[in-house]
Amino acid sequence: MAAERGTAAEALVGQVVLPGDLLLLPAHYDEDAEGERLRLSAGAAPQGRLLCGPGLRRSGAGLLVTKCGLLRHRPAGGGAYWVDSQQKRYVPVKGDHVIGIVTVKAGDVFRLDVGGSEPASLSYLAFEGATKRNRPNVQVGDLIYGQFVVANKDMEPEMVCIDSSGKSSGMGIIGQDGFLFKVSLGLIRKLLAPKCEIIQELSQLYPFELVLGMNGRIWVKAKTVQQTLIIVNILEACEYMTAEQRKQALAKLSGN
Amino acid sequence: RQPLSPCVAGERLCSTEEATAGSGTYTRHGFIFSSLAGCLERRNEDSELPVVSVVRDSESQLLPNVGAVVTCKVCSINSRFAKVHILYVGSTPLKSTFRGTIRREDIRATEKDKVEVYKSFRPSDIVLAKVISLGDAQSNYLLSTAENELGVVVARSEAGVQMVPISWCEMQCPRTHTKEFRKVARVQPQFLQM
Secondary structure: OOOOOOOOOOOOOOOEEEEEEEEHHHHHHHOOOOOOOOOOOOOOOOOOEEEEEEEEEEOOOOEEEOEEEEEEEEEEEEOOEEEEOOOOOOOOOOEEEEEEEEEEEEEEEEEEOOOOOOOOOOEEEOOOOOOOOOOOOOOOOOOOEEEEOOOOOOOOOOOOOOOOOOOOOOOOOOOOOEEEEEHHHHHHHHOOOOOOOHHHHHHHHEEEEEEEOOOOOOEEEEEHHHHHHHHHHHHHHHHOOHHHHHHHHHHHHHOO | OOEEEOOOOOOEEEEEEOOOEEOOOOOOOOEEEEEEEEEEEOOOOOOOOEEEEEEOOOOOOOOOOOOOOEEEEEEOOOOOOEEEEEEOOOOEEEEEEEEEEHHHHOOOOHHHOOOOOOHHOOOOEEEEEEEEEEOOOOOOEEEEEOOOOOEEEEEOOOOOOOOOOOOOOEEOOOOOOOEEOEEEEOOOOOOOOO
């Protein structure tokens, strides 16, 4: 493992990296072939604090790639490296807001399907204003928007529909009607970016309600079924359309 | 010692006035009965009655008693408890592993309600624990790590490398330098091999 020499991280920015690739950071280029000599800065960040983002793991002198994708770099604030990867399978992460589907109502706890390896558990007390006498009206098949409080690879994930101060802040049972569909995780991240163009252009088309779950699920509701389906088709197609194609499609629709 | 004679389980050996019951026997209605199928052993003690016990040919399985320190491996964790396999009792390995449970309130001695099982143990950690109860027929051994000398001794990081303890609640991976939370055991110096 130590014998394989890595390549410079800066040379691979914007290129495809595969798991197992070793990236060397600037301070260690002129290291000995054996790597026997210990430097004072060995193991410490080269300049300032270098952020090792998703898809990368620190390994001795450099960074080890753990996901395949494009390597990105941000030089601001000490520098950050991360891997941009396409992913459709969701892995629960603490703090993520997701849309879950209620599958089982077992006593005090609901089991929700969130698209991960295990169903998440949601206690009936984890809603705003819920007490032992005042239970929330949740049925099997309902959609719930909530966030994870416990999510790791060793335990079953747990969700709540209140934030740390006890307010619901938009979470809870998603109302009737509307349409739920699944997209890739990258598109969700793009839609959640501040001032997303897609959402702004769509909102000029028809008024609609939109809930985005980090597990790749989107719920849309517009005034009529036809408008809802049009918005669903545009959002699904946005993954592969360029900005110009999208503007053309929207112009055609608003002309109709 | 008298020559060993075979006996079966349930065989009445002698009365309690002639001898005292040893291992592998039980007393009922003033008589000593054998509870195992094996060889009868009568040992003469100077002051008291001779001790009658039944032994099998193979070594008897060493069972953990209440208060024994055991070495176990964590197999799964939950927000309420951790399930473990007991591998060693003291320093003798067991032929077949027993199952044990460490409840959330038995992990630490102080601040029991603020304990998070995920920050104390992870699956595949090796843990030193003490038996606090044998449990009933269906349940496992109940174990506790609520002492300084008990807790995690060997743990692997997410990168798969064995971690080094840096405090009673943190361990660090030597390759990725990430710190992970564990309830670390302060192993006595005489048990460390340098």
